[in-house]
Amino acid sequence: MNCATEPVRRRSIGFSAAYHKGVTGNIPKAIEACDLWMQDYPRSELPHVYLGAAVLPVVGQYERAVEESTEGVRLRPDFPLAYAFRIRAYTASNRFDEAKATYAEALERKLHAPYIDLRMYTLAFAQNDPAAMAQHATKLEALPGVGHQILSMEGDTAAYSGHLKDARELSRRAIDPRPTRRREGCACTLLWHLRTERSLVRQYGRSAAACRFGIEALERPRSAVFCSARVCLHQG
Numbered sequence: 001m002n003c004a005t006e007p008v009r010r011r012s013i014g015f016s017a018a019y020h021k022g023v024t025g026n027i028p029k030a031i032e033a034c035d036l037w038m039q040d041y042p043r044s045e046l047p048h049v050y051l052g053a054a055v056l057p058v059v060g061q062y063e064r065a066v067e068e069s070t071e072g073v074r075l076r077p078d079f080p081l082a083y084a085f086r087i088r089a090y091t092a093s094n095r096f097d098e099a100k101a102t103y104a105e106a107l108e109r110k111l112h113a114p115y116i117d118l119r120m121y122t123l124a125f126a127q128n129d130p131a132a133m134a135q136h137a138t139k140l141e142a143l144p145g146v147g148h149q150i151l152s153m154e155g156d157t158a159a160y161s162g163h164l165k166d167a168r169e170l171s172r173r174a175i176d177p178r179p180t181r182r183r184e185g186c187a188c189t190l191l192w193h194l195r196t197e198r199s200l201v202r203q204y205g206r207s208a209a210a211c212r213f214g215i216e217a218l219e220r221p222r223s224a225v226f227c228s229a230r231v232c233l234h235q236g
Contacts (some may be wrong), residue, residue, distance in 0.1 A: 052069035
C-alpha cells in the first residue's frame with residue numbers, strides 16, 4: 001500500500017463504518033466495514049474497539065463485542081476505553097465476575113478514565129449494589145465534563161425504582177447550565193432527559209411535562225439539541 005494514501009484509506013474505512021452505523025443504520029454494512037478495517041490494519045486496536053463498543057451492541061451481539069473489546073485491550077493495553085467497553089460487554093452478557101476482573105486489570109495498570117467508572121456504575125446497578133453505585137457516582141459527580149452523565153444515570157436509577165420526584169430533580173441537576181459546570185455535555189444529557197419524559201408520557205400520561213422539556217430543548221439555538229430534539233419529538 002502506498003504510504004502517502006494509507007492514512008486516507010484508513011480514515012475512509014473508518015468513516016464508512018461510522019456512516020453505516022450512524023446514518024444509514026445498515027449494521028451489517030457497518031460490521032463489514034469494520035472487518036475490512038481489521039483486515040487491512042491488523043495491528044490497529046481502533047476497528048476492534050469501535051465494533052465492540054458502537055456497532056455490535058446495537059444488534060445484541062454482546063459475545064462478539066466481548067471478543068472485539070478483548071482484542072482491543074490486547075493490541076493496546078494502555079487504552080482505557082478498551083477496558084470500559086469490555087466491562088460493558090461483559091455486563092450485558094451477565095458475566096459480572098469477568099467485568100470486575102477487567103476493572104481490576106485496569107486499576108492494576110493504573111488506567112483511570114471516567115468512562116470506566118460509568119460502566120462500573122452500570123455493573124453495580126445490574127447487581128443491585130447501591131454501595132458500589134454510590135462509590136462510582138461520588139468519584140464522577142465532581143469531574144468536569146462527566147458529572148452531568150452520572151447525574152443523568154442516577155436519575156434513571158431513581159426512575160427505575162419508582163422515585164420519580166428524585167429522578168426529575170437529578171435530571172434537572174444534570175442539565176444545570178450554571179458556569180460552574182462544563183456545558184459541552186449538556187446537549188446529550190438534555191436529550192436523555194427528553195427521552196425519559198417521553199417514556200413517562202407512555203407510562204404515566206405526563207404529556208405536559210414532556211412538551212415543556214421538548215420546548216426547552218427547541219429553544220436552545222445553534223446547539224446539537226436544537227435539531228436532535230426535533231427528531232426525538234417527531235419519533236415520539
